[in-house]
Amino acid sequence: MASKQHANWSPYDNNGGTCVAIAGSDYCVIAADTRMSTGYSILTREYSKICKLADKSVMASSGFQADVKALQKNLAARHLIYQHQHNKQMSCPAMAQLLSNTLYYKRFFPYYAFNVLGGLDSEGKGCVFTYDAVGSYERVGYSAQGSGSTLIMPVLDNQLKSPSPLLLPAKDAVTPLSEMEAVDLVKDVFASATERDIYTGDRVEIVIVNAGGIRREYTDLRKD
Amino acid sequence: MGVLVKEAIDVPPKGGFNFDLCRRNEMLLKKGVQAPSFRKTGTTIVGLVFQDGVILGADTRATEGPIVCDKNCEKIHYMAPNIYCCGAGTAADTEAVTDMVSSQLQLHRYATGRESRVVTALTLLKSHLFSYQGYVSAALVLGGVDVTGPHLHTIYPHGSTDTLPFATMGSGSLAAMAIFESKYREGLSREEGIRLVCEAICSGIFNDLGSGSNVDVCVITKGHKDYLRNHMLPNPRTYVSSKGYSFAKGQTEVLSTKIMPLREKVELGRDV
Numbered sequence: 001m002a003s004k005q006h007a008n009w010s011p012y013d014n015n016g017g018t019c020v021a022i023a024g025s026d027y028c029v030i031a032a033d034t035r036m037s038t039g040y041s042i043l044t045r046e047y048s049k050i051c052k053l054a055d056k057s058v059m060a061s062s063g064f065q066a067d068v069k070a071l072q073k074n075l076a077a078r079h080l081i082y083q084h085q086h087n088k089q090m091s092c093p094a095m096a097q098l099l100s101n102t103l104y105y106k107r108f109f110p111y112y113a114f115n116v117l118g119g120l121d122s123e124g125k126g127c128v129f130t131y132d133a134v135g136s137y138e139r140v141g142y143s144a145q146g147s148g149s150t151l152i153m154p155v156l157d158n159q160l161k162s163p164s165p166l167l168l169p170a171k172d173a174v175t176p177l178s179e180m181e182a183v184d185l186v187k188d189v190f191a192s193a194t195e196r197d198i199y200t201g202d203r204v205e206i207v208i209v210n211a212g213g214i215r216r217e218y219t220d221l222r223k224d
Numbered sequence: 225m226g227v228l229v230k231e232a233i234d235v236p237p238k239g240g241f242n243f244d245l246c247r248r249n250e251m252l253l254k255k256g257v258q259a260p261s262f263r264k265t266g267t268t269i270v271g272l273v274f275q276d277g278v279i280l281g282a283d284t285r286a287t288e289g290p291i292v293c294d295k296n297c298e299k300i301h302y303m304a305p306n307i308y309c310c311g312a313g314t315a316a317d318t319e320a321v322t323d324m325v326s327s328q329l330q331l332h333r334y335a336t337g338r339e340s341r342v343v344t345a346l347t348l349l350k351s352h353l354f355s356y357q358g359y360v361s362a363a364l365v366l367g368g369v370d371v372t373g374p375h376l377h378t379i380y381p382h383g384s385t386d387t388l389p390f391a392t393m394g395s396g397s398l399a400a401m402a403i404f405e406s407k408y409r410e411g412l413s414r415e416e417g418i419r420l421v422c423e424a425i426c427s428g429i430f431n432d433l434g435s436g437s438n439v440d441v442c443v444i445t446k447g448h449k450d451y452l453r454n455h456m457l458p459n460p461r462t463y464v465s466s467k468g469y470s471f472a473k474g475q476t477e478v479l480s481t482k483i484m485p486l487r488e489k490v491e492l493g494r495d496v
Contacts, residue, residue, distance in 0.1 A: 190463075197292070198436070220462050
């Protein structure tokens, strides 16, 4: 009995990479490596996976970068319309829901994008939202997505141990670490993931959102 | 008599692989059971002939899919005092086949009383790989110096071989060959040869995701060999947290405790 003929062409490709975000009491750290690859080859060592969607919302996405680019354009356009209609920037929780709806809109031909959204909520506290490819999202204290996520999440779980948002009474999800300590943890965690994941490396781009605005830092990683 | 005839038909074919379990494997896959992955050396391996002999080079990364399982493995295998072999493909296959032929060569040396020849190793390897029809996934770069001179060969998993002045194999072979094709010439000196081999391996390390970490080099000349393990270490760890990590007692939540005594503990009274 012949099995069904499967397509030899796939509309998706995986460009690899890892994204991490950590929420603090008055800051949010969003980081992603800058390597873009396909199969066993490197396409470029200097590709930014991080996109500023609003004043206090920054998204990092790994997966298929063509879909990520399309998703970023889509969200930027919707944010512009919002600004024209409401005369203000979108808050981070509002942007989080917009991203979820945008992803679910393409439930039957998904964006191959694994996203983490980070920023400050309306109270100025750090917030991180983590997504799957079709829009299921949750506000968390920290998250990792992408090829190195399975290597990084256990370390973050051990060091940050954020309580689940489903616990009652509601506990603060943000980490008590200072901004400097969080950035140090992110650098170390990326250096470790780079050792064991072939798709992570080259450089890590770290974006820090706090009351003073948005700041960018870069650290070198192994290039092999 | 019917029983005897049945037994004669049931005798399994001799030699090579027994494929009886392939139907079972297909059935398991359909049921959703994942086959165990095997460790492949993503790999860049090279060899070149220089004026005094041959130089072999290899990277040191072993991968299991997208994960690095060994950051510093040895891919240059000993075959004989004057012959070494680099291996790419399934790690178990390259280890097993080079160990096997290495012991066969030693027995042959005892029988003949002579130094092993590279073509002997070549013939033993290629006939073994051919008889397994490519299922032993080992791609090798074999090099050495014997009484007939320096030799360098490549051996493919199906058993074909090439004799070349410079060769590359593995997932990083194109990156390394680009360097060789551009910079190789006949009659290189030892320093030039080592430098070229390192450059080719580094090209594989940095441009191929299946290869990485360090460079191993092996220089074989008439009557002498230099196994330069970790000759180059171009990939140190980039960042070490100064804060460090503490795993104090109590950091991991203990959900439940159950103590099971394995041996009866007897309390002795203080009478003595």
